[in-house]
Amino acid sequence: MTQWHLFLAFFRVGMLGYGGGPASIPLVHKEVVDKYQWMDDNEFGDLLALANTLPGPIATKMAGYIGYRVSGWFGLVNAVLATIIPTIFLMIILLTSLSTIQDAGWVQGMTSAVMPVVAVMLAVLTWQFFHKAKQGMGWAQTLAMSVVIFLLLTYLNLHPGIIIGLLLLATVGRKEHPHSRKEEKKEEEG
Amino acid sequence: MIYWQIFLAFFIPGILGYGGGPASIPLVENEVVKRYDWMTIQEFSEVLALGNALPGPIATKMAGYIGYEQGGVPGAFIGVFGAVAPSLIVMIFLLGLLYKYKDSPKVQRMTLYVRPAIAILLGLMAWQFFAEAQMQIGWLQLILITGSSFLLIERMKVHPAFVILLSLVYGAVFLG
Numbered sequence: 200m201t202q203w204h205l206f207l208a209f210f211r212v213g214m215l216g217y218g219g220g221p222a223s224i225p226l227v228h229k230e231v232v233d234k235y236q237w238m239d240d241n242e243f244g245d246l247l248a249l250a251n252t253l254p255g256p257i258a259t260k261m262a263g264y265i266g267y268r269v270s271g272w273f274g275l276v277n278a279v280l281a282t283i284i285p286t287i288f289l290m291i292i293l294l295t296s297l298s299t300i301q302d303a304g305w306v307q308g309m310t311s312a313v314m315p316v317v318a319v320m321l322a323v324l325t326w327q328f329f330h331k332a333k334q335g336m337g338w339a340q341t342l343a344m345s346v347v348i349f350l351l352l353t354y355l356n357l358h359p360g361i362i363i364g365l366l367l368l369a370t371v372g373r374k375e376h377p378h379s380r381k382e383e384k385k386e387e388e389g
Numbered sequence: 390m391i392y393w394q395i396f397l398a399f400f401i402p403g404i405l406g407y408g409g410g411p412a413s414i415p416l417v418e419n420e421v422v423k424r425y426d427w428m429t430i431q432e433f434s435e436v437l438a439l440g441n442a443l444p445g446p447i448a449t450k451m452a453g454y455i456g457y458e459q460g461g462v463p464g465a466f467i468g469v470f471g472a473v474a475p476s477l478i479v480m481i482f483l484l485g486l487l488y489k490y491k492d493s494p495k496v497q498r499m500t501l502y503v504r505p506a507i508a509i510l511l512g513l514m515a516w517q518f519f520a521e522a523q524m525q526i527g528w529l530q531l532i533l534i535t536g537s538s539f540l541l542i543e544r545m546k547v548h549p550a551f552v553i554l555l556s557l558v559y560g561a562v563f564l565g
Binding site: 211213214215216217218219220221222223224225226229241242244245246247248249250251253254255256257258259260263264267268275279282283285286287289290291293294303304305306307308309310311312313314315316317318319320321322323324325326328329331332335336341344345348349352353359362363366367369370371 | 404441444484500506508518550
């Protein structure tokens with residue numbers, strides 16, 4: 200049953216993710232966190248961070264890891280195949296039979312109409328992550344960090360993987376200390 | 390030999406392509422068109438155009454199709470494997486470590502500190518989709534579709550699958 204759910208969840212993600220892997224992130228979130236509750240928001244956030252930091256296609260990295268977490272190596276293969284096989288199949292059939300379909304007006308119309316929907320889902324997920332960050336570290340620090348990260352990404356064109364990598368190193372490399380109120384305060388300033 | 394080449398042609402973009410599938414497309418082109426001469430730039434852009442018109446991750450669609458062209462069904466599997474497996478295995482290993490220490494304060498702090506970064510990244514992606522859509526369908530349609538999909542998904546709690554299908558039908562009928 201779990202395998203069937205895994206298959207269904209990632210089949211939907213693959214078939215509905217218009218706009219490449221990144222467009223499927225909110226769909227994965229919907230299936231995995233909201234519908235089947237295989238992981239919570241925290242773990243999903245970690246997964247997304249790491250998937251962004253490592254190279255390679257993002258949708259299959261997420262599918263593979265979630266499949267693995269839910270039911271081992273078999274789950275991994277199941278989830279990855281469910282994500283990619285249906286559309287690869289479509290692609291091979293379409294390209295070997297008729298190759299003009301992407302020029303058809305209605306296909307163009309479909310792909311442009313779905314974009315705002317994807318954007319809305321991404322925006323909602325964005326809001327959820329801001330909200331989570333605020334709950335953990337307060338508005339001031341969330342805003343400050345967000346502004347810095349935004350500037351690094353857009354004006355210095357720094358790669359997101361590098362930024363997340365640095366954030367991870369900064370927290371892991373830090374010396375362990377007991378969490379007193381004073382330490383918290385220092386962290387907020389630092 | 391062809392299988393090894395197919396593997397390499399998708400393994401290298403997979404390992405070097407930071408930023409998900411779309412970022413690795415120029416790297417795939419470099420391997421497929423320039424190095425191995427499997428197709429012309431013209432053919433490549435046709436495959437890419439169709440890949441963009443279909444749902445699902447783009448890098449694996451390319452790997453699957455080009456692998457199939459060059460080496461049949463085994464070729465398709467090897468292409469996809471080369472694109473997906475290496476970084477996936479590293480990720481499972483790293484996340485396995487994280488999960489094991491998920492109660493340690495360090496890992497919890499890490500989870501917290503990456504959140505603003507994730508939010509910004511998702512926000513930028515949302516922005517790109519909005520901007521792209523605005524160019525293709527104009528403000529009026531953009532606002533209409535954005536507003537109604539927000540209402541349906543967030544207020545009326547309709548599953549996104551239905552909203553996406555609805556928008557596809559709407560686009561095929563009214564924006565074609």
